[in-house]
Amino acid sequence: MSDLLTAQLEAHIRTAEEATGLLDDVRAVGGVLIDAFERGGTLYTFGNGGSAADAQHFTGELIGHYRRDRRPLPAVTLTTDATVSTCIANDYSFEDVFSRQVEALARPGDVVAAFTTSGRSANIVRGLTAARANGATTLLFAGGDGGASLALADHVLLAPSSETPRIQELHTFLLHALSEMLDAWAAGEDLP
Template identity: 65%
Template sequence: MSEIAGDWMSRQLKEHIAVAEAGEELMPALHRIGAMLCSAFAAGHILYTFGNGGSAADAQHFTGEIIGHYSRDRRPLGAVTLSTDPTTLTCIANDYSYDEVFARQVRGLARPGDVVAGFTTSGMSPNIVLALEAARAAGATTVLFGGGDGGAAREHADHCLLSPSTSTPRIQEFHTFMLHVLSEIVDSWADGTPEDVIAP
């Protein structure tokens, strides 16, 4: 391995560690959002997630952990990722616009009490911003997984989980950590052992 490559990888790792350390300030917010998700699932509500590109993968990851399970054997919970249906996505994009691909689904599906989570590294993607706005109008609780200052999407988020970085890789890496923490909180609640994770 060349010295240049070694230096570059070391720098990437140091940046990752710095974001993880700075992210400790988000622990109270993760606790609150985890408790909110548990209350929503207890009442029979649904989690809807969405994002573009790598953020779409993060949204699907979160849904998989919720409707499947994270680390414990427990009942499935209601979760849907809005980027996984190519027929619906291309229909809306073709007949309306790409900016509407998530907002139109949210208007058709989300109900008061549901939770709608958008993943965006920039916070500026119009389809994410419009979908969070539509979710609020529908009476759903909105969660933003973002980075930096949250961009325009922050205006429509009831809860913000902003990775302490403006670098796309670092933002997405911490998104994975946060969705894993939330998944464990939900798992511990659903299998009847919240005391393992959620402080009384």
């Protein structure tokens, strides 16, 4: 068992080391989000399974706070309303769960962020497509090659792995790094 655990830790460390090349992209995405918030925009997040949890985690850090006492930032996770999600899945299809909500809510000046390990899920692709059609800025947290979602993203944070656990571990780091930036900005501090 300990060999399996060691292998998992070593894989995590390798992925984290390979992710140092993403730091400039994280800074750029932080700037995009700050600009959106300064202009009155809202961040909409979504994902499936563990990626839905990452989307909710990011929203929680922004509405609550990360480490500083500051104003809440406008963020909404589209997976948190079970009534709406199941209504859309029942009346239309599961593939439309995010696109219907994005179509109803997202506007120019908003940012729509999809969390996904593969970028291939139809509901993720349709959600990003609706965001683009509505004029929102699109952000993709993904892994591997980003799948079909890659072409729909204005900004991409692509984990250097195709393994779901490594991708989700890195997504947690990325959302925490962005939370640190946004928290500092909203508190009036110099950005990290």
